[in-house]
Amino acid sequence: MHKDHKEIGLLRDHLAKHQLKLTRQREQILNVFLRMEHITAEQMYRMLAKKDPHIGLATIYRTLNLFCEAGLAQARHFGTQTQYDNISHKGHHDHLICTDCGKIVEFENCDIERLQEEVARRNGFTIKTHKLELYGVCTNCRH
Amino acid sequence: MHKDHKEIGLLRDHLAKHQLKLTRQREQILNVFLRMEHITAEQMYRMLAKKDPHIGLATIYRTLNLFCEAGLAQARHFGTQTQYDNISHKGHHDHLICTDCGKIVEFENCDIERLQEEVARRNGFTIKTHKLELYGVCTNCRH
DNA sequence: TCACTATTGAGATGGTGAATCAATTTCATT
DNA sequence: AATGAAATTGATTCACCATCTCAATAGTGA
Numbered sequence: 311m312h313k314d315h316k317e318i319g320l321l322r323d324h325l326a327k328h329q330l331k332l333t334r335q336r337e338q339i340l341n342v343f344l345r346m347e348h349i350t351a352e353q354m355y356r357m358l359a360k361k362d363p364h365i366g367l368a369t370i371y372r373t374l375n376l377f378c379e380a381g382l383a384q385a386r387h388f389g390t391q392t393q394y395d396n397i398s399h400k401g402h403h404d405h406l407i408c409t410d411c412g413k414i415v416e417f418e419n420c421d422i423e424r425l426q427e428e429v430a431r432r433n434g435f436t437i438k439t440h441k442l443e444l445y446g447v448c449t450n451c452r453h
Numbered sequence: 454m455h456k457d458h459k460e461i462g463l464l465r466d467h468l469a470k471h472q473l474k475l476t477r478q479r480e481q482i483l484n485v486f487l488r489m490e491h492i493t494a495e496q497m498y499r500m501l502a503k504k505d506p507h508i509g510l511a512t513i514y515r516t517l518n519l520f521c522e523a524g525l526a527q528a529r530h531f532g533t534q535t536q537y538d539n540i541s542h543k544g545h546h547d548h549l550i551c552t553d554c555g556k557i558v559e560f561e562n563c564d565i566e567r568l569q570e571e572v573a574r575r576n577g578f579t580i581k582t583h584k585l586e587l588y589g590v591c592t593n594c595r596h
Numbered sequence: 597t598c599a600c601t602a603t604t605g606a607g608a609t610g611g612t613g614a615a616t617c618a619a620t621t622t623c624a625t626t
Numbered sequence: 627a628a629t630g631a632a633a634t635t636g637a638t639t640c641a642c643c644a645t646c647t648c649a650a651t652a653g654t655g656a
Contacts, residue, residue, distance in 0.1 A: 329632085329633080330633070330634090331621080331622050331623070331632090331633055331634070332622080332623095333621070333622070333633090333634065333635080334621090335634080335635075336634095350612095351612085351613075352611095352612085364636080365635090365636085366635065366636035366637070367613090367636085367637095368613090368614080368615090368635075368636060368637080368638090369634080369635060369636065371612090371613060371614075372614090372634085372635090375613095375614095384588060387530035387531075388530075390611070390612070390643090390644080391611090391612070391613095392612080392613080406572070406573060406576055406578050408578065415576050415578075417572055417576065419568060419572055421568050422565055422568045422569070422572075425562060425564050425565045425568070426565070426585075426587055429549070429560055429562055429565075429587070430549060430587055430589055433549055433558050433560065433591075434591055434592035435549050435551070435558070435587065435589040435590065435591050435592075436589045436590050436595060437587050437588065437589040438588050438589045438590065439588045439589075440585070440586060440587045440588060441584070441585070441586045441588075442569075442583070442584070442585045442586075443583060443584045443585075444569055444572070444573055444578065444580050444583045445527070445580065445581050445582045445583060445584070446573055446578040446579045446580040446581045446582075447578065447579050447581070448576075448577055448578050449577035449578075452579065472601085472602080473602070473603090474601085474602055474603070474652080474653050474654070475653080475654095476602090476603065476604080476652070476653070477652085477653095478603080478604075479603090494643085494644080495643085507605080508604090508605085509604065509605040509606070510605085510606095510644090511604080511605065511606080511607095511644090511645075511646085512603080512604060512605070514643090514644060514645070515603085515604090515645090533612090533613085533642070533643070534642095534643070534644095535643080535644080
């Protein structure tokens with residue numbers, strides 16, 4: 311029993327439930343995906359480029375979207391590209407972003423998280439992940 | 454003194470500070486922008502299409518990005534397009550998003566806002582805006 | 597007004613992600 | 627193991643959004 315192969319079970323469940331099939335490509339893409347916190351289709355493509363039978367870019371996209379449907383991944387539009395976040399890795403760091411110099415500070419705040427859960431519960435939601443970005447001006451840029 | 458022309462001052466400040474110019478196009482685009490809560494470049498283009506001297510799509514994109522730099526707007530990738538949110542209109546509604554059906558619920562929570570200010574202060578930041586999105590599953594989709 | 601510089605607009609370009617479809621692979625059933 | 631229906635793959639094409647290019651134009655400080 312491997313410690314990091316809980317997710318393949320989740321994937322198998324989803325595949326079985328939707329009459330989909332477990333292919334070599336899906337396994338290979340999952341193996342790479344599980345080791346990353348987040349990845350783009352392009353990055354994944356490059357990482358798998360040296361595999362013996364090539365994996366096409368279209369398959370990468372399809373499979374990452376499949377992971378989203380199976381609840382393993384979550385798509386996030388970042389700049390022009392789509393980041394596929396690994397849900398199991400969610401040591402979610404939130405961000406403070408300086409709109410002047412672009413400096414980014416990561417933070418984590420349990421109180422905020424608790425309040426988020428509360429808001430979600432009041433609205434009947436079960437939170438899987440979140441994104442919190444604070445935009446402002448840092449000390450240096452305030453002159 | 455017009456009540457809705459505070460933003461043109463902000464824009465002028467930004468332009469002056471960066472040696473940029475106030476053009477007819479920028480004024481027209483601002484006028485439309487100020488009346489919308491959020492808008493895409495494509496929408497803006499269509500709304501200005503009947504103006505006497507045409508405004509090119511490239512200019513729309515450039516100007517909306519300028520507004521972001523000036524702190525009047527905030528870009529948000531939604532689906533395949535980019536939404537430009539009018540910051541002055543946002544009685545900052547944050548979002549609860551169902552990853553299954555796409556349902557979006559807006560909410561506001563003063564306690565969270567207060568904690569955000571605190572985090573920012575501890576890091577030497579002065580917050581201008583923020584973006585908070587909670588992703589999860591809504592009641593209907595949980596079966 | 598002048599001169600300098602930023603801006604504009606039409607079109608070309610780039611880049612992401614999805615659609616197509618013939619060939620291939622999976623897997624439940626023999 | 628073999629079969630065959632159904633899903634998957636991958637090379638390519640396609641659609642779309644946003645940015646870049648560059649000659650012509652317009653704003654601004656003197």
